[in-house]
Amino acid sequence: MTPALRAALVALAVMSAALALSCFGGDEEPAPPATPTAAQATATPEPTPTPVDPAAVIRESADRMEGVQQMHFRLDHENGASEIVRGIMMVYAEGDIGGADRMRAEIEGALGTVKFETGVIILPEGSWIQNPFDRSWEREDISIEEFFDPQDGVAALMREVLEPVLEGIEEVGGVETYRIEVLADSGDLAVFPTATPGFEVRATLWIGVEDLLLYRVDVRGAISEDESSGILRRLELSRFGEDVDIAPPP
Template identity: 25%
Template structure:
């Protein structure tokens, strides 16, 4: 005579149900890196429209050299950290190398006038933007130009950036579109470019641009911009 164990049967059914739920969750988690296939042109167009309306942002701009490679002579800008507002004004700290000497200086850009803080005596010097050591660097305009002019755009899936789900878009940028990011360009090469754009808000969270902008740069150099405090206005005035 067969003895039935209702409790065992119920537990078995419950166990199977739990396993099914866990399997479903595991499947969803495994697919999360790709997400639904997004149209890169639509993502870029939406981001361009959004970035043209924001009040400003905080940024970390960095120039990356291959391991073991040292910058050449003259002024080499390694990193710029600061804020940009909707008017294109910038206030930042510039970390650079002048030959083998590391220097850090204050920097303010107001239209056609730039202000440079002497790293030794801490005094500010007013110079024309055309004579500025950062050249024609304009991260706000440069980011929008990339969104508007990137070619061969391709969707690479989704990634988390700054706690936000972003679309990873790759493509190529013509040399003339990189000048606002690199500060100076003397090449006709195109630049492989990566963008990370918010899934929900269309804001740009990170940009990566690979390739040398001038003949004296290493061929494997690349530049990155990490954006935060997006759509936040910062009042920037001439230093006293």
């Protein structure tokens, strides 16, 4: 065999072996890692929610409530009542505020052991109370501040509360509200004219998340010496800014 033929056979053998390896054997090299896209490389992290400051919420709500001239209210009691005119103990009241010195209310009250229903109308030109026995209306010299003042009283209360704590978010009358627990001195409860200073009470405020209006307030504890420490007052407010027609009695 000539040297040229031997070299040709060796080259042919090498080529055959290489072809066999490429078809039937050998480990594949791993694919290079994927390069992050521009969107992946610049993704913005989720923002951390700003904590709610309950004291700031209460201050802003007080400002909002001072500007409300019309509203509907309901006041209820547990384990007690609030004294109003003529010695009447008011257990429940529901009515409307129609602006400065304009109010009407239906009242469930008691004189001693006698329970009855009556009404009150207060206007700039005069005020009246309904005789619970014959349902006639009688003139009575009374102002909103002397009777029950949800319009100015709630804002005054919110400006004096102590140690506000946000307890969560709750729905009240279909409205999402902040529930805030506070402490207050009974002397700051101008909403109730019989309140005297020196009694610590606990209160819960339900303030609208979106509009910062006060929808409900619970006041727990005595606000005068002759009340039970277990008394609960619940004031609910609604229909803010709606026109109300309050007229003298027929």
